[in-house]
Amino acid sequence: xxxxxxxxxxxxxxxxxxxxxxxxxxxxxxxxxxxxxxxxxxxxxxxxxxxxxxxxxxxxxxxxxxxxxxxxxxxxxxxxxxxxxxxxxxxxxxxxxxxxxxxxxxxxxxxxxxxx
Amino acid sequence: xxxxxxxxxxxxxxxxxxxxxxxxxxxxxxxxxxxxxxxxxxxxxxxxxxxxxxxxxxxxxxxxxxxxxxxxxxxxxxxxxxxxxxxxxxxxxxxxxxxxxxxxxxxxxx
Numbered sequence: 691x692x693x694x695x696x697x698x699x700x701x702x703x704x705x706x707x708x709x710x711x712x713x714x715x716x717x718x719x720x721x722x723x724x725x726x727x728x729x730x731x732x733x734x735x736x737x738x739x740x741x742x743x744x745x746x747x748x749x750x751x752x753x754x755x756x757x758x759x760x761x762x763x764x765x766x767x768x769x770x771x772x773x774x775x776x777x778x779x780x781x782x783x784x785x786x787x788x789x790x791x792x793x794x795x796x797x798x799x800x801x802x803x804x805x806x
Numbered sequence: 807x808x809x810x811x812x813x814x815x816x817x818x819x820x821x822x823x824x825x826x827x828x829x830x831x832x833x834x835x836x837x838x839x840x841x842x843x844x845x846x847x848x849x850x851x852x853x854x855x856x857x858x859x860x861x862x863x864x865x866x867x868x869x870x871x872x873x874x875x876x877x878x879x880x881x882x883x884x885x886x887x888x889x890x891x892x893x894x895x896x897x898x899x900x901x902x903x904x905x906x907x908x909x910x911x912x913x914x915x916x
Contacts, residue, residue: 734844739902739903781847785903795904797849797851798849799848799849
């Protein structure tokens with residue numbers, strides 16, 4: 691089946707620095723990828739949708755200059771958290787679509803970001 | 807996409823069937839019912855989906871009422887590894903991102 695690899699699984703960074711999270715589709719081409727954020731004991735909240743070769747579409751309330759998304763190829767999307775602050779600490783999850791909606795979407799294993 | 811309502815939590819004894827209900831009374835004719843689950847600190851995992859007929863795969867069965875206003879996910883023989891949050895999502899086939907509600911936290915006990 692479709693596999694999405696997300697790295698790193700955990701990262702700790704200092705306040706004010708930037709962190710990049712990678713999301714790769716290993717055995718399929720993902721025309722669309724989604725980025726979610728999840729706070730403790732809360733549900734997943736969609737941050738943005740990215741399509742290969744075009745600018746990402748951000749959900750209301752998500753700062754596009756703070757959460758930079760790049761989807762340069764059909765197998766790789768990256769999320770960069772710029773000038774991270776403690777309130778950005780969260781669980782970030784990516785998801786990829788093969789376009790075959792019958793099987794839903796495949797999710798990465800998530801990245802636990804802790805900003806100190 | 808139609809909104810769903812699920813009980814916040816449920817318990818199930820290991821080896822027994824776990825029946826997780828979902829209400830989607832405003833579902834429209836072209837919307838599918840999808841089920842995902844999220845084990846603690848992992849990404850969501852696809853379980854099953856259906857339109858109007860009952861569906862079964864190696865993980866679970868999905869029972870959709872005739873009026874399609876509700877559905878039940880059945881895990882026939884729950885194991886401890888089935889402890890997770892289960893999300894019922896209704897969306898069109900060509901819809902974009904999945905919108906997650908609060909889900910049902912299922913605890914399978916020995």
